[in-house]
Amino acid sequence: MYILIVDDDIVDRKLIRKMLMTDGMQLHSITEVESVSEGLYAIEDMHFDVILLDYSMPKEDGIELLREMRAKPNLGNTAIIMISTSENPSLALKCIEAGAQDFLPKNDITSASLNKAILFAKKRFESEQRMLESYLAVKRMAERDQLTGLSNRYHFEEILKSTIASNIRSKNSVALLVIDIDNFKNINDTLGHNVGDEILKQLVSRINNCLRRDEGFARLGGDEFAVIIGGISQLSQIGKVATRILNHTAEPFVIDNTTISCGVSIGSAIYPTDATHSHDLLKCADIAMYRSKQSGKGKNSFYKEQYQYEFSRRVEIQNNIKNYLKNDAFRLFYQPVYCVKTHKICGVEALIRWPDVTPFYNPDEFIPIAEESRFINELGNWVISTALKQLAQWQNKYSDTLNMAINISPVQLQSECFVEKLLVEVNKYQINTHNITLEVTETALIEDNLKIADVLNSLSVKGFKIALDDFGMGYSSISHLTTYPINIVKLDKSMQVAESEKSIKIIEGLSLMLKALDFEIIAEGIETQSQHFLCKELNINFMQGFLFSKAIPAENIEQLLIDCCLSQK
Template sequence: MYILIVDDDLVDRKLIKKMLISDGSQLHDITEVTCVTEGLSAIENTHFDIILLDYNMPKEDGIEMLLEMRAKPKLGNTAIIMISSSENSTLAIECIEAGAQDFLPKGDITRSSLNKALIYAKKRFEAEQRMHDSYLAVKHMAERDQLTGLSNRYHFEEILKVMIANNKRTKNSVALLALDLDNFKHINDTLGHNVGDQILIQTVTRINHCLRRDEGFARLGGDEFAVIIGGISNINQIGMIANRILANVSEPFLHNGRTINCSVSIGSAIYPQDATESHELLKCADIAMYRSKQNGKAKISFYKEQYQYEFSRRVDIQNKIKENLEQENFRIFYQPVYCSKRQKISGVEALIRWPDSDISYTPDEFIPIAEECRLIVTLGEWIISTALQQLSLWQTRFKIPLNLSINISPIQLQSEGLLAYLLAAVKQYDVNVNSIILEITETAFIKDNEEVTDILTTLSNNGFRIALDDFGMGYSSISHLISYPIDIVKLDKSMQSSDGEKGKRLKVIEGLSLMLKKLDFDIVAEGIETQAQHNLCKQLEIDYLQGFLFSRPMPANDIDLLLTKNADDSI
């Protein structure tokens, strides 16, 4: 057994060594030193099974060496027996609590007691070491993400707290990056979670290549990650690292010969400029990351105070959407669509409106938020049910083939239950499926998704008519008119010419009208606000007209009055 004796008293060392040598049951390799410094130096070069450590020495007490060893990995890897000329039990407890395996008063040391102490101390230490190893393993599991091996949220937040505390003293800046993979849910939903896990692992590898070793990197959950960048002296440092990450992650992934595209959105917040506490800094970085998502994804956004207001507003709207859905507080207004030939109402478009309350939001504000948080599916079902019920009442009362247009979000198109819900509602309210027009914007076609093509084809095959809404606004493609089962094209109000306008806009409207008629589409002109625009539509023989010149969106009761007037005019 390799034994180190650390004691400044020569007589005591000789006595202990003599007792160890006189024990004939086993041989010992014994090293003697006179102080803590020499002891620490000795254990750097040699592994000892046991250290006999004197508590009281001139320069440093033995307990200081004990504490330093127990602070090392593997607890210093050596069993320690404290020895002292004192028999004070309080001193003995102090030594045991500090990490010693035994305590021997020098006056009680005999060959037998020393031999037993050596054996027991070694066995105790081995047991303690096994317990410590188990603790470290459990601690590692508790602090690490099992898939990627990165720090988890709990460990990351602890690291961030320490980093901020250290930089408070040094007065350095700390940057926090919040990262979220774009459209990762689509990968999981279409290719499976096994493929998604492989993409996450590859993403971690790519991001690691962009970071220094001393930068904290964690998986906070799902496809959310975070990076701590310390010692920031210039904001350009953050931009350089973030742009490297954006470029690396945006490179196509390969899985079993298949190319998978995935990007990342990044938000950045800086201590102490944006926040001085770890949880606030995380919040600010998250808000900036959502800004990147809103701005088109695959971007970095730096936190600004105004984002806090916008984010809070979005959260408020989201919560209110849930509340109003549960209480069925939303309202539906209907805007008439007129047949230009008969100059009568041919149908209505159902338009969702915020409940009548002190604080109100426009559809342009709350619909995108409902889409982002997937509440649009539930909201859409409520619109379908409420509008079809109202259509049934009108058709029964006025005995006319009134059409109903309902706007369908791209998110709803991806919902597996859309067709089943529509068919069930049509059956429940006993309306003709051909009187239902589903309005789709071209944003649903941007990625030429096969699933969108399939669901639109299925809806069309089941008798629903498909209208392409807002045609001519921003992104428009003639190929969509051919590739998808579209029956009706609604010209966006931005296509309407101003009074007396004779330029390109007028020629575009004329050309589009002619082309759409050649392709046998029904045409609806939206946004008719002036008599000149109305006259042009009549000149171009556009089938249907909609706009403020004829009627604004209105509650169902006001539509009743219009339909009653229409019926009276027909007599």
């Protein structure tokens, strides 16, 4: 056993050595030093199993060596027995609390007691080490993300607090980057969580290559990550790191021979400019990241105070959507669609409206938020049920040929039970599927999602009409007209506003093309008599717009149905 004796008294050292050597059961390699500084040098040079450390020495107390050893992991794996001329119990307790395994008064030391203390101290230390290793293992599990090995949210927040505190002293700024993977949920939904997990691991590797060793990197949860950059003196430093991350993560991932493209969006916030507390800084970076998402994804946005207002507004809308759904408070309005030939209402489009409360929000504001929060599925189910119930009443009262158009979100089309729930409502109200038009925008088709294509084909086979809404708004692709089971094309209202010779020729050309392909055409946004006349000249099938009626409650539609002289049963 390798033993180090640290004692300034040469007589005591020789006595201890003699007691150790008289134990015939043990063979010891003994080193003697007479000061704490010499003891530290000895420890640096070689490993000792046990240190016999005198508490009272001239320049430094032995307890200083004890504390320094226990503070250094590479020098702290040795059992230590404190020895002293004092028999004070409080001193013994002080040494034990500082990390010693035992305490022996010099007057009580005998060969048997010394060797017994060494043996027990060694075993006690080994037991303490096992407990420490177990604690550290649990601590690592508590602080680390199991999939990526990064710090988790709890550990990250502790690191952020510490980084801010150290930069306060150095008067430097701290940047916090929140990183979120774009369209990650679609990957998990379509390719499975195993593929999603592999992308997360590869993405972590790529981001790590963009960072310095001293930059904190953590997984906050799901597909959200964060990076801490300390010692910031210029904004350009943050921009350079963010740009490197964006460029490295923009490259496609290859998983099981499948190429997958999914970049990231980044939000940046700066201490102390944007916030002075860690949790506020994280909130600011999170808000900036959402701004990047809203601005088209794949970019970095620096936090601005106005984003806080916009974010709070979004949160308020999201909470209200949840409450209004629970209380059945949303309203459904209907805008009539007129047949050009008969000048009568042939159907209506169901349009959801915010409850009649203050503040009031337009569909353009709350529908995207409902889609992001996935409340759109519940909201869409309510629209379908309410609209089909109303259609059944009008068909029984006025005409069984009346049609109902319902707007369907891309999120709904990707929901597992969308078709099933739609058919339940159709059967519940005994409505012919040919009288139901499901309107989708080209944004739902632009990524060529196979799941959406399968759902639309399934609905078409069951007799539902599929309408392509907002055609001509900017995303228009002729391939969508042939790839998907489209029956009806709705010309975007923006095409009706301009009445120049050039815009008229464009509308005329589109109309001729769509008719040649056997599509029914609905012109939206008809507001003037000249637009009405143009649609009649071009033999466009149907029209809707403020010239005829804005979207109105169901009771007002009834009067229009009567005025149009639809036959009653």
